[in-house]
Amino acid sequence: MLDMSEFANAIFYSQPFSNFLGAELDQVGKDSAQISVAIREELRQQHGFAHGGVISYLADNSLTFAGGLALGGDALTAEFKINYVRPARGKRLIARASTLSAGSRQAVCQSLIYSVNDDGVESLCAAALGTIVAAPANPARE
Template sequence: MTVDLTEFARGIFEAQPFSGFLGAELTEVGADSAEIRVGNRKELQQQHGFIHGGVISYLADNSLTFAGGLALGGDALTAEYKINYVKPALGDVIIARAKAVVTTRRQAVCTCSIFAVGDRGEKLVAVAQGTIVAVERGD
């Protein structure tokens, strides 16, 4: 890929209206990895004050797709993913860190860990795994 990875990833991220709606930030990218953050606010919480599972799921899906797309060297989509919620999400910020673990010509299998960050540091709140597929123009 001749375009800088960060520039390429930021261009795609900034073209996502839903990410902007949530206030998400793409904070790190690598050749096969991505980190996305969302600040906690009342509108993103469920009735018990925890960050809503839908927000956590968004972070897993989008960071998995970014990690897989970067590993595949281009635009990508999620073919499938699975998430396990392991602890309620409380904190100031929620962070998803994803990495491609196996990449072929057309797909990448990726893993993701999602953390809530607060006064006591990072707490793992969910883990996810997904299959990401390369998108060709015209697909």
């Protein structure tokens, strides 16, 4: 069996949407994950800020990875809530997620999403809270 870091990387880099966005799985822990993405022109909205959909992706995926690692395997998002704190400006977005509580089939996780400016200064742009569940043995049949 692969260790959890190798397992997480194998899943992450097999996600077509993550690859499309150019997202990177920067770090994983026993119940945490950090995902980042460069803010390219195509990922901005009409005012020049990072699009809320990109921020939401980071929240969703980081929550699921943190929860999945805490649950010990593949996982799915059951639900999440996001609060946008301020517009995301800069060159990079970073989502840091951690597990607040985990049982045998479900975990409650939080993700804080930061924008990083050219000087490397981070600003909180969103916060998310979500419920993550262990994936069924054959998710295609559910």
